[in-house]
Amino acid sequence: MFAALVRYPVPSIVKVEDLHKTYDNGLEALKGVTLDIEEGEILALLGPNGAGKTTLISTICGITVPTSGRISVGGHDVQSEWRAARKLIGLVPQEINLEPFEFVQSTLRFSRGLFGKPRNDALVDDVLKDLALHDRRGSKTSELSGGMRRRVLIAKALAHEPRVLFLDEPTAGVDVELRRDMWALVGRLREDGVTIILTTHYIEEAEAIADRVGVINSGELLLVEEKSALMQRLGRKEIRIELTQPVEAIPDALADYDLVRAEDGRSLTYAYKATGERTGITRLLTAVQAAGLTLSDIQTRQSSLEDIFVRLVREEAE
Amino acid sequence: MNWYGIAAIWQFEMGRFFRSILQSIVSPVVSTALYFVVFGAAIGSRMPEIESVDYGAFIVPGLIMLTVLQQSVQNAGFGIYFPKFIGTIYEVLSAPISSLEIVIGYVGAAATKSILIGLIILVTSLFFVEFSIVHPVLMLAFLVLTAVSFSLLGFILGIWARNFEQLNLVPLLIVTPLVFLGGSFYSVSMLPPFWQNVSLLNPVLYLVSGFRWSFFGTADVPIVASLAAIFVFAGLCLGIVWWIFRTGYRLKP
Ligand SMILES: Nc1ncnc2c1ncn2[C@@H]1O[C@H](COP(=O)(O)OP(=O)(O)OP(=O)(O)O)[C@@H](O)[C@H]1O
Ligand SMILES: [Mg+2]
Numbered sequence: 360m361f362a363a364l365v366r367y368p369v370p371s372i373v374k375v376e377d378l379h380k381t382y383d384n385g386l387e388a389l390k391g392v393t394l395d396i397e398e399g400e401i402l403a404l405l406g407p408n409g410a411g412k413t414t415l416i417s418t419i420c421g422i423t424v425p426t427s428g429r430i431s432v433g434g435h436d437v438q439s440e441w442r443a444a445r446k447l448i449g450l451v452p453q454e455i456n457l458e459p460f461e462f463v464q465s466t467l468r469f470s471r472g473l474f475g476k477p478r479n480d481a482l483v484d485d486v487l488k489d490l491a492l493h494d495r496r497g498s499k500t501s502e503l504s505g506g507m508r509r510r511v512l513i514a515k516a517l518a519h520e521p522r523v524l525f526l527d528e529p530t531a532g533v534d535v536e537l538r539r540d541m542w543a544l545v546g547r548l549r550e551d552g553v554t555i556i557l558t559t560h561y562i563e564e565a566e567a568i569a570d571r572v573g574v575i576n577s578g579e580l581l582l583v584e585e586k587s588a589l590m591q592r593l594g595r596k597e598i599r600i601e602l603t604q605p606v607e608a609i610p611d612a613l614a615d616y617d618l619v620r621a622e623d624g625r626s627l628t629y630a631y632k633a634t635g636e637r638t639g640i641t642r643l644l645t646a647v648q649a650a651g652l653t654l655s656d657i658q659t660r661q662s663s664l665e666d667i668f669v670r671l672v673r674e675e676a677e
Numbered sequence: 678m679n680w681y682g683i684a685a686i687w688q689f690e691m692g693r694f695f696r697s698i699l700q701s702i703v704s705p706v707v708s709t710a711l712y713f714v715v716f717g718a719a720i721g722s723r724m725p726e727i728e729s730v731d732y733g734a735f736i737v738p739g740l741i742m743l744t745v746l747q748q749s750v751q752n753a754g755f756g757i758y759f760p761k762f763i764g765t766i767y768e769v770l771s772a773p774i775s776s777l778e779i780v781i782g783y784v785g786a787a788a789t790k791s792i793l794i795g796l797i798i799l800v801t802s803l804f805f806v807e808f809s810i811v812h813p814v815l816m817l818a819f820l821v822l823t824a825v826s827f828s829l830l831g832f833i834l835g836i837w838a839r840n841f842e843q844l845n846l847v848p849l850l851i852v853t854p855l856v857f858l859g860g861s862f863y864s865v866s867m868l869p870p871f872w873q874n875v876s877l878l879n880p881v882l883y884l885v886s887g888f889r890w891s892f893f894g895t896a897d898v899p900i901v902a903s904l905a906a907i908f909v910f911a912g913l914c915l916g917i918v919w920w921i922f923r924t925g926y927r928l929k930p
Contacts, residue, residue, distance in 0.1 A: 382930055420771040424929050442679075445773040456764030460696065465689075472685025473772040515768070 370434075371395040372447075372523055372554050373419065378428030380414055380578075388414040390578040391428070396523075396556060401549055402583075403565035404558040405668055406575035412558040413453055415575070416525045420450045432523060446474060449521030453528045453558075455508045459501035463492060463511055466500060467518040474519035486517045489544065506533050513544075524548065526557040530564060542568050562665035576672050589667065598640060600647060601626045601656040610650040616643055682774040686782025687789075690756050694790045701790070702797060705744050709798045712740055713805040716862060727864050728895040734808035737799070738889040739861030745795040745820065746827050746856055746881065750848045753787035753831030758844050761836070761928070770929060776922030780832065787828040788821070795820050808892065816891035822907050823884050827852075829914035836927050855881045865897040880910055 373396035380389040388411045396402050404412050417423040419430055421437060421444075430437045435444035458466060467483045487493040490510040495503060500511060509529065516524060526545075530538045545555055545568050559565055565572050566586065573583040584592070605624035616639070619628040627647075631638045647654065694701050717733035724732040760766040769779060810816050831848075838844040859881030865873050876882050877898070887903025890896035896903070921928065 422767055422770045422929060424925050442773040442775070445771060448771065450767070450771050452764075452767050454764055456767060458760075458763070458765055461689075461692075465692065469685050469689050470768060472681045472688075473768060473774060475679040475681050475773055477681060 370398055372398040372433055374431045375419065376429040378418060378430065379426045380418055380423065381426045388578050389418070392580050394573065394580060394583060396554060398554055399549065399552050400570045401545065401555045401568055402571050402573060403569035404556065404573045404575055405562065405565055407672065410575045411578045412575055413527055416527055416556070416558065420448055420525060421445060447522040449516035449519065449524045451512050451516045451526045451529055455505065455512060457500040457508055457511060459499070461500055463498055463500060464496040466511065467514055470515040471518040476519050483518055486514050490514045491540070506537050509533060521553065523554045526555065528558050528560070530559065530561065562668055574668060574671055576675050581671055581675060595630050595632060595662045597660045598629045599626050599658045600654055603653045603655045606652065612650045613646055679774045679778050682772060683778050683782045686779065687786045690783060690786030691789065705794045705798055706801050709740060709801050712736070713802065717805055730893050730895070731806065733806035736862050737802045737806065737808060738892050739885050740802065741795045741798050742823065742885050742888055743856045743861050744798055745791045745824055746852055747848060748791035748794050749787055749824050749827035750831035750834065750852050752790050753784055753828035754835035754838065754844050756783050756787050756835065757832050758835035758838055780918055784825060784828040784832050787831060788824040791824045791828065792820055795824070810892050811894045812891040816888070819888045819891055822911065826907060826911035826914055829911060829918060833914060833917050833921065836921055855879055859885050860897055861885055880906055883907065
């Protein structure tokens with residue numbers, strides 16, 4: 360019983376310390392990012408276009424040269440012990456880059472070999488089945504649809520059995536059904552103990568699958584937090600009171616409550632902190648009644664990560 | 678060493694070659710046949726023997742060198758340029774594979790292809806002229822060394838090139854003239870003294886000369902000079918490749 364309550368310190372599998380990256384053209388894409396990723400977790404990196412998500416991932420994977428800072432993967436420094444570090448990493452890039460004339464199966468074999476693993480056709484077959492690509496294994500990659508090609512990229516990364524998987528916008532341009540399949544796949548991988556770092560623009564994606572959420576904007580990591588804690592800390596609840604009779608204005612008796620009147624006057628909205636000790640709902644409802652209004656319905660809504668995200672980025676800009 | 682990684686690159690690149698096997702083999706065979714018809718039969722019949730070698734046979738080593746150099750530079754250049762161009766290079770750059778291993782894979786595959794083509798030309802030429810090879814083992818060694826060092830040059834070119842034009846221009850404007858002026862189809866001793874001295878600045882001369890020596894036992898320059906030239910050239914290319922990977926030049930932003 361108690362074991363569940365005690366949080367053992369989990370060793371971090373990816374450690375990024377004060378990472379800076381300035382591109383040759385002088386653009387500062389990362390401005391001192393520090394990040395610890397725990398083994399086995401799913402971390403979602405959220406951020407607007409050009410925030411530095413891809414740069415961060417590419418630098419950890421060794422495709423981009425860091426300007427300064429330290430990175431280790433599985434305890435191995437990516438510069439001095441690059442071979443050991445890279446063996447653990449699988450990368451699914453944002454752009455769909457595939458050899459056009461190559462067959463699906465042989466690109467997977469290539470990836471596996473490249474990462475120093477002996478040929479294993481059974482495993483390659485399993486990966487292909489897992490991504491619903493098995494019946495297209497003999498197709499040329501150029502003959503596949505965009506969604507299939509993205510899955511080939513994922514299959515290539517999985518073909519060498521990585522411990523840490525980086526997914527750079529895995530569901531961009533992917534239909535709803537496929538997106539759900541991909542979330543399911545991420546869930547299965549997590550059960551196998553694979554650590555997953557994914558970037559996304561879809562907040563509902565982070566909400567659906569991540570354990571922790573990091574928000575990055577113009578090269579700075581604004582926060583990294585447990586998803587549920589973040590929702591609780593920043594999450595606001597709204598209560599919408601629907602009225603049987605529309606009101607012209609907010610009655611004076613309710614002036615203290617910061618209510619928002621809907622345009623048609625048929626509802627009033629009240630926002631409060633979900634974690635607050637006293638939400639003020641009881642008092643509000645009593646006051647509403649006292650003001651002579653009759654309720655037809657009450658709805659509550661929890662603000663989503665999207666709201667939180669928009670707010671964070673806006674606050675940053677101010 | 679990441680042997681599986683080297684093998685994966687080598688196989689992948691050889692796959693490219695075998696997918697277009699017909700094109701890969703037919704074109705050198707046809708152009709060899711044309712050279713023999715033009716230089717060997719049409720001109721050769723009016724040419725005296727050079728250093729007691731029949732002219733038709735004399736041009737065989739030069740012809741092989743010409744093709745091997747062009748193919749090495751082209752294959753290796755394309756082999757690394759293409760993944761860079763379409764973006765699949767990310768996988769190689771993020772894999773646990775050292776720059777040396779990457780070079781062995783790509784350059785090894787390019788050299789293998791051009792050695793195969795060189796041997797095909799050798800066999801083809803046997804249909805046109807008669808000759809025997811005095812030092813067959815050294816001939817092979819020369820072939821391999823040349824293919825490897827010029828594949829290294831092609832590899833550098835492929836990394837340096839920003840577009841297909843640059844990739845094609847260097848072989849066309851530099852490599853081919855050097856081969857033609859390097860005594861592929863004549864003996865340098867046939868030139869006036871001034872041009873003989875100029876020719877000595879051409880690295881390809883040493884290769885062709887050494888290669889011809891392995892066939893007929895006669896050479897324009899001492900065989901030791903040929904060997905030294907090829908090692909210096911290969912060393913130079915290796916040095917540049919090492920620098921490229923150390924700095925990430927045109928590979929990593
Ligand atoms: N090779 C490069 N050279 C110069 N600047 C670059 C390079 N790659 C990225 N940048 C710049 O670095 C910044 C961060 O880019 P990055 O690709 O990391 O953003 P991102 O968060 O992945 O964006 P997106 O959501 O659009 O994928 C951008 O301003 C971009 O223009
Ligand atoms: Mg990106």
